[in-house]
Amino acid sequence: MQYQNVKFGIFESRPNRFIANIQQDGESIVCHVKNTGRCGELLIPGAKVAVEESANPKRKTRYDLVSVEKAGRWVNIDSQIPNLIVEQWIASSGFFSEKCQICREKKYGKSRFDLYVQDGERRAFVEVKGVTLEEDGVARFPDAPTLRGIKHLEELIQCLSDGYEAYLIFLIQLKGVHYLEPNWKTHRGFGETLLRAKRAGVKILAYDCQVEPDKIFIDQPVPVVMGGE
Template structure:
């Protein structure tokens, strides 16, 4: 996925009210941008970090600029716009990059499913095989050299695991897809120290047949794309 127009650099002053951040532009002026990431953003939003933002030409937007990338003091690049994760996964599936998910003739997004009234991020279908339900999660938390999900307690994520488990038990294919949006992460674990209930549910889901895929993104100021599969630590 290429950025058009190109991303612009700035310095982060602070993130606040979950959806907003103040940044200092290269000319010294200050502006407010939209932050699509509602999570804790641990390690991704330190004041003074260099950030990169996109600009929308939609006249209805109150804040036309969106926070896309952060550069940490350690030199890592992080995509903080979690809305990009689904786009990257769909693009990678369509291009055949995710070899585990090839051979389907139909791809749909945001399809209603499950006993708890959710929407699956991606649904793959083909007459020759069972339907494949894919729940996408973005991973940006790096601690002690390891990537973790989630970065905060997530009742929504717990619900998604229960519904994926039901899908797998029904004989269909269920995928938990971790999109790694942090250049420093080389392996991923469920964050038992942050959300023990999620940790327990992911183990139950795997025992029921839910598959876990982890693909790391290549992150630059020009483009984003999923590159290669990395290890999930059980």
């Protein structure tokens, strides 16, 4: 994924989850934040950020905040990116053939999964979770309680009993993590449901990304350490 018209600034504040104030060339600018999560360990006053300038003159905000520098490396926080990257990657992943058909936002039960893959007689639902929280080389999800995440896991388990394959892919939007684990401290219920999904047969995968201010792409598989097993 390549961004266009990327510029840099210094993070100042985040008045609400949708906007942030940054300093750019001595001017304070309001940006749209492409992530409604907390990102509290990233969006710290003084942090260097990358923003993409919009070509739409009718927008209320001129820039989208897409990446943050943390400890000398870039972390992509664009929550719209993981689904797109995984969709592009699936056909070359080895899990499905290059001729597989992919559908976005496929409804199943009471949920709408990010991706649905049909590959010959194989049918699979894929849910994608972007991960930006990293602590001491460990990626964790979620960064806040997520009842929606639990619902998706329960529906993935149900998919298996109906003859579908089920995948949960954690896309870690940075490089340099040793493994991923559920954030037991923040939401134990998600961790317990994830563990149950794994035991039921849901394929749980994690991949890190190479990230630069103006680009991001999937790189290497990362171990998923469940804990609580």
